[in-house]
Amino acid sequence: MRKHGLAVAGICVLLLAGTACSDTDAGGNNPSTPSASTSESNGTPGASTTPGASSTPTQDPAAAAISIVPAKGASSVQPDKPVTVSTTTGKLTAVTLKDDDGDKVTGSFNPEKTTWTSAAQLKPGATYTVSGSAEGTDGATVPISSTFKTLKATKSLKASVVPLNGETVGVALPIQIFWNNPVKDRAAVEKRLSVKTSVPVDGTWHWVNSKQVNYRPKNYWPAGTKVTVNIDTQGVNAGNSTWGTASRKIAFSIGKSVVSLVNVKKHTMTVTINGKLARTIPITAGKDGFTTRSGVKVIMEKYTTKRMDAATVGIKPGDPNYYNIPDVKWAQRVTSSGEFVHGAPWSGGSQGSENVSHGCVGMSLANAKWFFDQTLRGDPVTVTGTNKHMEPGNGWTDWNTTWATYKAGSAL
DSSP: OOTTSOEEEEOOOOOOOOSSSOOOOOSSOOOOSOOOOOOOSSOSTTOOOOOOOOOOOOSOTTSOEEEEESOTTOOSBOTTSOOEEEESSSEEEEEEEEETTOOBOOEEEOTTSSEEEEOSOOOTTOEEEEEEEEEOTTOOEEEEEEEEEBOOOSEEEOEEEESOTTOEEOTTOOEEEEESSOOSOHHHHHTTEEEEESSOOOEEEEEEETTEEEEEESSOOOTTOEEEEEEOOTTOEEETTEEEOOOEEEEEEEOOOEEEEEETTTTEEEEEETTEEEEEEEOBOBOTTSOOOBEEEEOOEEEEEEEEEGGGGTOOTTSTTOOEEEEEEEEEEOSTTSOEEEEOGGGTTTTTTOOOBSSSEEEOHHHHHHHHHHOOTTOEEEEESOSOBOOTTSSSOGGGSOHHHHHTTSOO
């Protein structure tokens, strides 16, 4: 230590396939769908515990005494712990924390500028450098410099997301996050997820399983809403030695409100756009043995042309119900198992009067094209009038769950 300098003390401490219609593509558009409050403290082998502090004593009352957590040279530091730099004499003037790729970690000073604390989102298996300066009460400035390493993740946690960044979607689209590895500590991960909207929206996260979490509003998204999803999971401890290795943001917009209601008994589909009835369309739905499911469905994919082969739903060539149509026009998928809304010129004589399809909702080519031009991925199509109901997970089925039950699926 030098006179009027800084004494630096290191303190070490320890992140689609079968039913009525097939999935075989015959051209046109390709689908764009991607086919707790505490972290575990000792669940990661090699994680630092908390050894005692080391310090360099000083007899100079004007010299600032600085502590850096974790200590210089520390290894296997947990990524979900913040880095702190503090002084008991004088003040901090600048602090920067970077990883070995040169990426900065955000942080903030307390009002007195005696403590700087980073965000608790370090990369696993990275080397970090703390740099900066402090000023003692004598006005002398001394640089701050320290390095440490975070522990390596046995398994990484990364996210795939629906919708796509920059996409404009329908009013019923649920945000869906798919994890590459199972999440054990769902609360710790959910705390790192946030949704920001341009207008007030009451919504909640809902865990479908350990590898998928969805978000939907209490009611359909307001038309025109701008939405930003922040998946701030870098450094999160997901449990079972799984650590978040990256964060990402997804920004998307909600289009106009297009809400459709299919009444199988009346053989009609009414389409309401921005609250006003736009068109009533004669339709045909599933015949006996191929009943169309009732429930709230959401448009998942849109194809200008789609091959539909009954073999994909278990109907073999030679069966009276077998079909293989290479050019079904204006096809919009509403279940994973193969129900579509599409143009069906072959059933024109039955549209508006009887149900003759293999489960899909068919209509004239003119009406199908008009409907296709109005909709976006994420628009709802509610079907009523049958005793067969939507199965959970057979498409984007979030709206078939009561709000209370959906909220109960949050880990928080």
